[in-house]
Amino acid sequence: MFDHTSITLKDRVLRLEILRQRQHVPVLIIGGGINGISTFRELALQGIPAVMVEQGDWCQAASGALSRMIHGGLRYLETGEFSLVKESVEERDRLLQNAPHYVAPLKTTVPIDSWSGGLIGAAKRFMRLSEKPARRGALIIKTGLSLYDIYTRKYGSMPKHQLHGSSATRHRWPDFADWVKCSATYYDAWISAPERLGYELIEDSEKANALALALNYVSVVACDGDNVTLRDNLSGEFFTLQPNVVVNATGAWIDQLNGVLNPDDDAAKLIGGTKGSHLIIDSPALLTELDGGMVYYENQEGRVCIMFPWYGKVLVGSTDIRVDSPENIVCEAEEQHYILESLRFVFPNFDIKDSDVVYTFSGVRPLPASHAASNGQISRNHSLVLVPPTGEQHFSTLCLVGGKWTTFRKFGEQAADRVLNLLGERRKVSSENLAIGGGRHYPTPDEKANWIQHIASENGLSLDRAKQLVARYGSRANTIIASFNKRPETFLKHHPGYSQQELRFLIQHEQVVQLEDVLVRRTSLAISGALTVPLVEEINQLLASTLVWNENTARQHLALTLSHLASQHGLTELAAPSDLRRETHVELQ
Numbered sequence: 001m002f003d004h005t006s007i008t009l010k011d012r013v014l015r016l017e018i019l020r021q022r023q024h025v026p027v028l029i030i031g032g033g034i035n036g037i038s039t040f041r042e043l044a045l046q047g048i049p050a051v052m053v054e055q056g057d058w059c060q061a062a063s064g065a066l067s068r069m070i071h072g073g074l075r076y077l078e079t080g081e082f083s084l085v086k087e088s089v090e091e092r093d094r095l096l097q098n099a100p101h102y103v104a105p106l107k108t109t110v111p112i113d114s115w116s117g118g119l120i121g122a123a124k125r126f127m128r129l130s131e132k133p134a135r136r137g138a139l140i141i142k143t144g145l146s147l148y149d150i151y152t153r154k155y156g157s158m159p160k161h162q163l164h165g166s167s168a169t170r171h172r173w174p175d176f177a178d179w180v181k182c183s184a185t186y187y188d189a190w191i192s193a194p195e196r197l198g199y200e201l202i203e204d205s206e207k208a209n210a211l212a213l214a215l216n217y218v219s220v221v222a223c224d225g226d227n228v229t230l231r232d233n234l235s236g237e238f239f240t241l242q243p244n245v246v247v248n249a250t251g252a253w254i255d256q257l258n259g260v261l262n263p264d265d266d267a268a269k270l271i272g273g274t275k276g277s278h279l280i281i282d283s284p285a286l287l288t289e290l291d292g293g294m295v296y297y298e299n300q301e302g303r304v305c306i307m308f309p310w311y312g313k314v315l316v317g318s319t320d321i322r323v324d325s326p327e328n329i330v331c332e333a334e335e336q337h338y339i340l341e342s343l344r345f346v347f348p349n350f351d352i353k354d355s356d357v358v359y360t361f362s363g364v365r366p367l368p369a370s371h372a373a374s375n376g377q378i379s380r381n382h383s384l385v386l387v388p389p390t391g392e393q394h395f396s397t398l399c400l401v402g403g404k405w406t407t408f409r410k411f412g413e414q415a416a417d418r419v420l421n422l423l424g425e426r427r428k429v430s431s432e433n434l435a436i437g438g439g440r441h442y443p444t445p446d447e448k449a450n451w452i453q454h455i456a457s458e459n460g461l462s463l464d465r466a467k468q469l470v471a472r473y474g475s476r477a478n479t480i481i482a483s484f485n486k487r488p489e490t491f492l493k494h495h496p497g498y499s500q501q502e503l504r505f506l507i508q509h510e511q512v513v514q515l516e517d518v519l520v521r522r523t524s525l526a527i528s529g530a531l532t533v534p535l536v537e538e539i540n541q542l543l544a545s546t547l548v549w550n551e552n553t554a555r556q557h558l559a560l561t562l563s564h565l566a567s568q569h570g571l572t573e574l575a576a577p578s579d580l581r582r583e584t585h586v587e588l589q
Contacts (some may be wrong), residue, residue, distance in 0.1 A: 015215050015529070016232060019239050022213075026423055028228060028243035030220055030257060030293060032056075033063035035197050035382075036249030037404045038412025039419070040214060041205040044427040049211030051241065052202075053218040053230060059198040061326070062251050063405070063519060065363025067278060067306055070095050070103050070150065070406050071188040074296075076380060079143045084381045084407075092189055094432060096157060099439040100199050101474025105158065106190040106308065107293040108171070111180040111346055114140045138163060138182050139398040147188050162187035175289055175349045188307065190294070194405060195473070195521035200216055200437025217513050223261045225392050234513065238428050245422050247415060248399040251366035252326035254282055261547070270385055270401050272369035277331035277453045278317030279339050279358035280529055286314050286350050299342035307343065311528035313358060320396055322401045323364055331360035331569050344458050358529030360570040369403050380404055382411045384418055396422055438474020460486065468497065474525075480505050494535035494573055498523070500542055507546045515540050515561040526569065533574055536562060 002068060016576070027043055030037050032054025040052040055062070072089035095103045114137040120455060147162035159169055162185050169176065176183075191197065202214045221238070228246065230239045232431040250257045259267075283539040287309055294308035303564050307316040319335045340352055369380060382403035388396055403411045420427060435442070443451040456466035459481050469477040480502060482544040489499035505511060506522045520526045525535070537558060544554035566575040 001455040011509075012215075012513070015050075015213060016067055016237070016239075016343075017184070018213055019051070019215060019218075019241075022051065024242045024244075025052070026244045027247060027419055028245070029053070029240055029247040029249055030060045031247075031249035031251060031253070031400075032115060032198075032202075032214070032216060033061060033249065033251050034059060034198055034405055034408045035203075035251070035400045035411055035415070036196070036247065037201050037210070037214075038408045039247055039249060039400070039415040040212065041201050041208075042416030042449060043419060044205035044212035045431060045434075046416065046425065047209060047425055048420070048423070048425065048512045049209065049213070051212075051243075052178075052214045052227060053220070054214075054216045055219040055233065055522055056351070057216050057513070058202065058214075058511070059521060061315060062363035062366060064195050065192075065278070065361050066194060066278065066405050068192075068194065068308075068315060069188060069192055069294075069306065070187075070191050073380065073404075074148055074186075074188075075143055077147055077378075079424055080372070081379065084379075086150070086151050087410055088404075089148070089243060091410050093152075093157050094409065095191075095406070098434060099191075099197055100442050101470075102193050103191050105187050108186055108188055108296050109168070110141055110184045110186075110296050111176055112141055112182050112184065113171070113179045115139060116180060131403045138184070141184050143572070147185055149185065151412070151463055158187040164483060173289070174532050175347055177346055177348050188294075188434060191405070193524065196473075203510075204437060214511075215472060216511055220257065220260055223263075223393075225262075226394050228261070236579070243395050246395055246397045247419065248397055249415075252364040253401075254366065254399050254401065258399070261397060262387070262390070264392055265388065270371045270399055270409040271324055271366055273326060273366055275321045275323045275329055275362055275364055276318040277314060277335045277339070277360065277362040279331070279357050280310060280527060281314045281316055281343075281356050282353055282358045282529060283314055283350060283356055286347065286352070286555070287312070288495075289347070289350075290314065295346065297342075298345045299345050303342075304548060305339070305342045311524055313529050314430035315447065316340075320365075326364040329362045329364055331570065335362075336360065336570075342465060351437045357570060360528055361527065361568075366402060372576050382407065382414075387419070398422075398503065436447040438476035441475045455481070459484075469502075492538055493523070493531060494537070494538050495530060498525075503542055504546050507543060513545070515543055515557045517566065518559070519565070520569075526565065526571075531565065531574060533562070533572060536565075536574065 012046055027048055027050040029040050029050055029052040030054060036052060038056065040050055043050040070092050075087050076085050082563050116137050142163055142253050149160045154340045164183045164185065164433065166181055169180060173183065206212050206214065208534060217233040219232045219233055220228060227240045230241065246261065248254050250258050252271055254271050255269055266388050290309050292309060294306060296304065296306055298505050299305050305317065307314055315455045316339055319338060326351045336354065336357060343352055369384065385399040385401055387399065398415060400415055413431065415425060434440065441557065452466050452470055453463065456480065469481060483505045484501050489501050491499045503518065506518065510522055512518055512522060519531060519536065525531055540554060540558045565571040
């Protein structure tokens with residue numbers, strides 16, 4: 001464990017002091033992924049002084065390993081999950097409205113190998129007579145997209161789908177494989193900064209309710225039936241809370257936490273997670289071919305895959321592998337090979353090598369426990385499982401099972417309403433049309449250019465710099481720019497797209513505790529493939545000076561962060577030098 005006694009961030013000290021003084025709390029939310037954060041927000045809006053804790057950083061696990069799509073779930077139509085598709089389309093459109101700084105429409109192309117293939121297989125899958133993935137022809141895909149259009153029509157924010165013949169398909173996509181006979185296009189959406197949106201939801205919640213409290217790097221270590229014991233993973237200090245309701249929003253860790261909360265209860269297994277891995281690829285030729293759009297395709301075995309532009313690179317995924325434990329999840333070499341082979345299946349003319357992969361990431365989908373033979377047949381819907389008080393456990397536990405990024409608001413709303421009922425309270429505020437963070441007071445497309453120009457001229461910034469900050473933070477860019485105090489920025493030596501003042505603001509105001517918080521979740525530096533050893537060292541020094549670390553603590557953070565980025569995200573060129581590894585035997589908490 002690090003010696004964190006030198007950390008002087010007043011914000012965290014204050015939060016811990018508040019936690020120390022609270023003994024009884026109406027709601028304790030455990031798990032700071034997007035579903036826990038959404039439930040926290042919903043309760044805060046209703047005036048409930050909930051406490052939320054997360055053992056790592058916000059959106060660190062599965063909520064930071066998503067495909068970066070905000071979608072209606074087109075393929076869920078095939079398994080008859082119509083209510084999930086309807087809900088997903090509605091929530092997708094709400095995010096386009098409420099978080100326009102991070103969520104945007106994404107034109108999507110589906111390459112198709114035949115006009116009438118797959119009819120029998122699709123019928124069998126719909127009637128649950130088969131669980132095998134299989135390729136789908138144009139007739140099936142058009143039927144699905146027509147239904148998709150019906151669900152979208154209420155909002156009218158997305159164009160209807162189009163079906164393209166061989167000539168039109170080849171004209172737009174000259175490098176598609178020979179098996180592609182036609183194609184379809186439709187619109188979904190993508191999210192550029194999911195981890196940042198998660199943090200903005202927390203910030204909004206605490207502003208809406210001064211008694212709501214969120215703390216990262218705090219673990220649950222014990223429970224005696226009345227009291228839940230927490231540990232600050234930085235200082236090692238213990239805290240005890242007595243909740244009326246515990247919300248178990250730990251995703252793939254739900255069953256493990258239930259065992260801690262009630263070790264004598266032989267509860268049924270709730271989670272049967274699957275691992276999804278993705279690659280970030282540096283291929284200018286493929287990026288040019290995509291031209292801002294996504295390809296949503298079936299690989300050799302009929303499994304759905306995706307690829308779309310990502311910060312000047314290409315995001316490709318994913319896998320779907322059942323796992324027994326959510327710990328130490330990484331993209332294995334076999335998965336990378338599988339994803340690259342799937343890419344070559346649709347684009348055989350592009351020579352994509354392992355060396356072109358600049359970043360990998362993996363997470364465990366917290367799917368409900370299932371005996372389905374095919375992972376694709378496991379429901380992607382969400383559900384609430386209530387564990388009522390017993391003679392040994394005196395609080396209710398509400399478990400959030402499943403869920404996906406697109407529907408986080410709805411799931412959080414449903415969970416909060418269940419909690420409110422347990423507390424004898426009623427909903428006062430709806431979040432349906434509530435803007436999030438930097439999406440608040442965000443201009444319309446017609447107003448955006450003048451708005452950015454005004455920000456630039458008012459603050460003495462170049463137009464490009466103003467555009468850059470708005471793209472990263474939306475309307476919150478105004479607050480960050482104000483922190484510069486009209487003084488010229490000092491840009492990083494090894495990445496002139498970020499300034500010291502900008503990063504220092506994130507460190508001081510966004511619950512940054514560790515170096516990886518900045519590299520992976522508060523910025524896009526890691527996932528965009530921008531990290532180099534000199535850049536990581538430079539940011540580590542900035543972090544150390546801001547948090548007042550001593551030299552030994554700074555070196556520990558640097559060594560272990562470099563090693564973790566190498567082992568967890570495939571950045572082997574960042575592996576910590578052997579002399580740094582030998583100097584420390586501690587682990588990041």
